[in-house]
Amino acid sequence: MCVFKALTEQEKRSITGRNNRLFTLSGLHRAIRRLSAALHGFGPEVEEIVVAYWASVVAQFRDWSEAPEGLVSCADLRRDVIHAHGVVLEALGIAGSAIFSEWSGDRRSSVEQLTTVGWSHKVSEMWGGVALVNGRVSKSHAHLTRTADYLRQVFGIAERSHPPAERSKRRAV
Numbered sequence: 001m002c003v004f005k006a007l008t009e010q011e012k013r014s015i016t017g018r019n020n021r022l023f024t025l026s027g028l029h030r031a032i033r034r035l036s037a038a039l040h041g042f043g044p045e046v047e048e049i050v051v052a053y054w055a056s057v058v059a060q061f062r063d064w065s066e067a068p069e070g071l072v073s074c075a076d077l078r079r080d081v082i083h084a085h086g087v088v089l090e091a092l093g094i095a096g097s098a099i100f101s102e103w104s105g106d107r108r109s110s111v112e113q114l115t116t117v118g119w120s121h122k123v124s125e126m127w128g129g130v131a132l133v134n135g136r137v138s139k140s141h142a143h144l145t146r147t148a149d150y151l152r153q154v155f156g157i158a159e160r161s162h163p164p165a166e167r168s169k170r171r172a173v
Contacts (some may be wrong), residue, residue: 003058003141004028006068018075024141027086040077053096053111060114081119082127085137087144094144095151110155115156 006167008028035053039046058064061083066091077084099107118126121135130146131137 003064003068005053007064007074008027015147020067020074021165022064022074022077022084022087023089027089031093032087034090035096035100038097049100053099053107056108056111057092057096057114060111080121082121082137083119085131085139086146087131087137087139091131091144091147091151092146095155095157098152098157108144110157113154113156114151 007017007022008025009015009023010025012019013024013026015021015024032050032054035044035050036046045146049137061085063072063081063084065079067074074084081090097129099110114160121127121132128149131143133143
């Protein structure tokens with residue numbers, strides 16, 4: 001988890017230009033809160049689960065560990081890969097919550113599936129309409145939901161259920 005300390009902008013609410021951070025403190029807070037939602041409360045046991053989940057996630061993204069060491073530029077990561085944006089961090093919290101609330105399989109192996117994803121912005125056939133709009137990362141609620149739904153599938157968990165009316169609206173978008 002110490003990698004988050006090095007990657008988190010603690011003073012500003014957004015990250016721009018050549019900033020040497022990937023995530024904002026508010027974005028990290030939202031992601032942790034989303035994950036914790038399924039764990040009902042917060043105490044030492046829940047804290048241990050949250051830390052273990054995020055440590056497992058961090059282990060899947062070599063870039064996240066290389067950035068604090070200066071081996072890769074945070075600005076380059078934000079330009080090149082989707083996982084270097086707050087919308088994916090928050091979606092990882094949502095999808096992680098689903099692991100704990102909806103699924104009883106091997107949690108660690110499900111998180112390891114993150115290595116099978118093509119995270120490049122160039123994979124527009126996968127990310128277009130999910131996390132990208134016109135080639136740019138979108139933080140809208142709809143795109144956050146789509147990204148979380150995609151990550152649930154990566155984890156081997158069914159897409160969250162939507163009421164029939166909401167499903168037809170989602171198809172139209």
